[in-house]
Amino acid sequence: MQWACHNPAMLTFVAALACAIALDAAPDVLVSRQLAARAHLTVGDTVTLAADANGARARTFRVAGVYEPTPDPMRFTAERIEGRLHLPDLIALTADPHDPASAESVNTINMTLAPGIDTRRFIADLASQAPGVTGWPTARSRDDDPFVVLDRFHLAISVVTVVGSTAFLLALMVIRAEERRDTIAILRMVGISRRSLLTSVAVEGLVTAIAGAIFGVALAFTTEGLVNRIFQTRYDTALVFVRVTPALAWRAVAVAAPLGIAAGLAASWTLLRRNILSLFRR
Amino acid sequence: MPASLVVEARGVSRVFPMSAGPVTALRDVTLHVAAGEYVAIAGPSGCGKSTLLHLVGCVDTPSSGSILFEHRDVAALSEAARSRIRLTRIGFVFQRFFLLPMLTAAENIELPQAEAGVAPAARRARTRALLEYVELVDRADHLPSQLSGGEMQRIAIARALANNPVLLVADEPTGELDETTGEHIADLFDRVHADGTAILVVTHNPTLAIRASRRLAMKSGSLVA
Ligand SMILES: Nc1ncnc2c1ncn2[C@@H]1O[C@H](COP(=O)(O)OP(=O)(O)OP(=O)(O)O)[C@@H](O)[C@H]1O
Numbered sequence: 001m002q003w004a005c006h007n008p009a010m011l012t013f014v015a016a017l018a019c020a021i022a023l024d025a026a027p028d029v030l031v032s033r034q035l036a037a038r039a040h041l042t043v044g045d046t047v048t049l050a051a052d053a054n055g056a057r058a059r060t061f062r063v064a065g066v067y068e069p070t071p072d073p074m075r076f077t078a079e080r081i082e083g084r085l086h087l088p089d090l091i092a093l094t095a096d097p098h099d100p101a102s103a104e105s106v107n108t109i110n111m112t113l114a115p116g117i118d119t120r121r122f123i124a125d126l127a128s129q130a131p132g133v134t135g136w137p138t139a140r141s142r143d144d145d146p147f148v149v150l151d152r153f154h155l156a157i158s159v160v161t162v163v164g165s166t167a168f169l170l171a172l173m174v175i176r177a178e179e180r181r182d183t184i185a186i187l188r189m190v191g192i193s194r195r196s197l198l199t200s201v202a203v204e205g206l207v208t209a210i211a212g213a214i215f216g217v218a219l220a221f222t223t224e225g226l227v228n229r230i231f232q233t234r235y236d237t238a239l240v241f242v243r244v245t246p247a248l249a250w251r252a253v254a255v256a257a258p259l260g261i262a263a264g265l266a267a268s269w270t271l272l273r274r275n276i277l278s279l280f281r282r
Numbered sequence: 283m284p285a286s287l288v289v290e291a292r293g294v295s296r297v298f299p300m301s302a303g304p305v306t307a308l309r310d311v312t313l314h315v316a317a318g319e320y321v322a323i324a325g326p327s328g329c330g331k332s333t334l335l336h337l338v339g340c341v342d343t344p345s346s347g348s349i350l351f352e353h354r355d356v357a358a359l360s361e362a363a364r365s366r367i368r369l370t371r372i373g374f375v376f377q378r379f380f381l382l383p384m385l386t387a388a389e390n391i392e393l394p395q396a397e398a399g400v401a402p403a404a405r406r407a408r409t410r411a412l413l414e415y416v417e418l419v420d421r422a423d424h425l426p427s428q429l430s431g432g433e434m435q436r437i438a439i440a441r442a443l444a445n446n447p448v449l450l451v452a453d454e455p456t457g458e459l460d461e462t463t464g465e466h467i468a469d470l471f472d473r474v475h476a477d478g479t480a481i482l483v484v485t486h487n488p489t490l491a492i493r494a495s496r497r498l499a500m501k502s503g504s505l506v507a
């Protein structure tokens with residue numbers, strides 16, 4: 001296969017080899033932050049690694065750095081006890097000395113396609129040019145992606161929340177309108193038109209709803225960090241669990257504003273459609 | 283003579299359909315108020331005085347008969363048109379003042395002007411003039427709760443006059459006030475009348491009734507001579 005010539009890992013290998021020869025030191029290993037903490041490792045420490053549980057064919061490595069594992073939402077509950085070796089070191093460590101082919105064979109290569117390249121076509125090309133090599137996309141189809149399912153679940157929760165809070169808002173506005181019964185009666189008596197009253201109620205509903213939405217968004221923004229910190233500590237990961245994006249904030253305002261106006265108007269209409277005399281409590 | 287009529291009630295009846303049976307509040311009432319006239323109505327409680335004021339003030343419409351406000355049949359008008367008449371042609375004064383509690387005295391007077399589309403500067407000038415008229419300039423920024431009954435009623439009168447109405451309709455305007463304060467209100471009504479505004483007032487207060495140029499009595503939903 002052609003990949004070896006262009007493989008950056010191979011280049012790294014060459015570079016690492018050069019380094020190793022120059023310094024006559026043990027090869028490098030990177031350890032995850034979690035592993036470093038667990039095994040009390042610091043940069044420069046020497047560690048012995050073996051692929052075999054009995055410690056056979058162990059090799060010595062130098063801890064060259066500690067890295068934060070790339071957060072993976074599929075595995076956030078898993079403890080990230082792991083390390084990274086240069087590919088030749090890994091092969092040397094894991095190859096079976098009685099089977100010369102074991103150092104030559106590769107089962108799987110992960111590759112990232114440049115943006116714009118069609119995965120299916122690439123896989124088809126690969127299959128036709130290298131018979132026996134099969135490719136498959138790691139991206140899941142929308143239907144079995146657990147995050148899509150989770151997303152739909154969140155959407156359902158938000159719809160229920162919005163419907164519930166609208167009912168609550170409407171009830172509040174009806175109570176508030178009822179409290180203003182006398183005021184509305186006086187205003188209509190002295191000639192303030194229904195239209196003016198509805199307009200002012202709509203403006204009030206809009207202002208209330210936008211204030212509520214802003215409060216909600218501000219609350220979300222301020223608690224976002226707290227929620228993330230709690231879960232990040234709980235699962236020892238750098239994964240971001242909650243992210244309040246501007247688009248999300250705008251959507252909240254865009255949903256709240258018309259609902260606020262509608263609730264205000266609906267509540268006031270119960271008073272405005274009645275005749276004036278019936279508004280005065282007798 | 284007919285050209286100077288502000289409002290006219292022709293054979294007006296008002297029946298309130300109630301669950302326990304219809305209540306006839308007014309029975310075949312005929313009345314007219316000419317421009318600049320001062321009319322007082324008295325009568326026992328429940329005889330239909332307020333009901334008549336509501337009809338004359340374009341708040342309500344009769345069950346039968348007709349109300350002509352400045353020669354227009356009120357029943358034929360839309361609610362919006364009646365609202366416009368109440369706003370620009372009629373001023374209301376109530377026994378319990380009915381000022382808006384969250385607005386200051388000046389704002390209460392400005393509100394009907396704002397609704398009528400008066401420009402802010404003109405509105406402020408008119409409000410100031412009205413506060414001077416009722417001698418309460420120093421209370422302009424006070425809330426109704428910070429005013430006495432008499433002061434509240436003076437502000438209410440200023441509000442009623444805000445859009446230069448042709449008719450001031452008042453229902454027991456001194457009903458909640460002591461005698462001396464009632465007399466001040468009566469004096470104020472005299473000035474309003476002298477300035478050419480017609481007044482239709484329902485009152486039990488002889489001090490106020492005596493100032494009217496015409497006094498009417500009501501009994502059981504009808505005007506009596
Ligand atoms: N909106 C209404 N619905 C039902 N009945 C009413 C209504 N308004 C007035 N009435 C009835 O009509 C009659 C006349 O009422 P109105 O308020 O006009 O009397 P009034 O002369 O103003 O009395 P008062 O001096 O006590 O204010 C009363 O029997 C009253 O119960």
Ligand SMILES: [Mg+2]
Nearest residue numbers: 331332333453
């Ligand atoms: Mg009455």
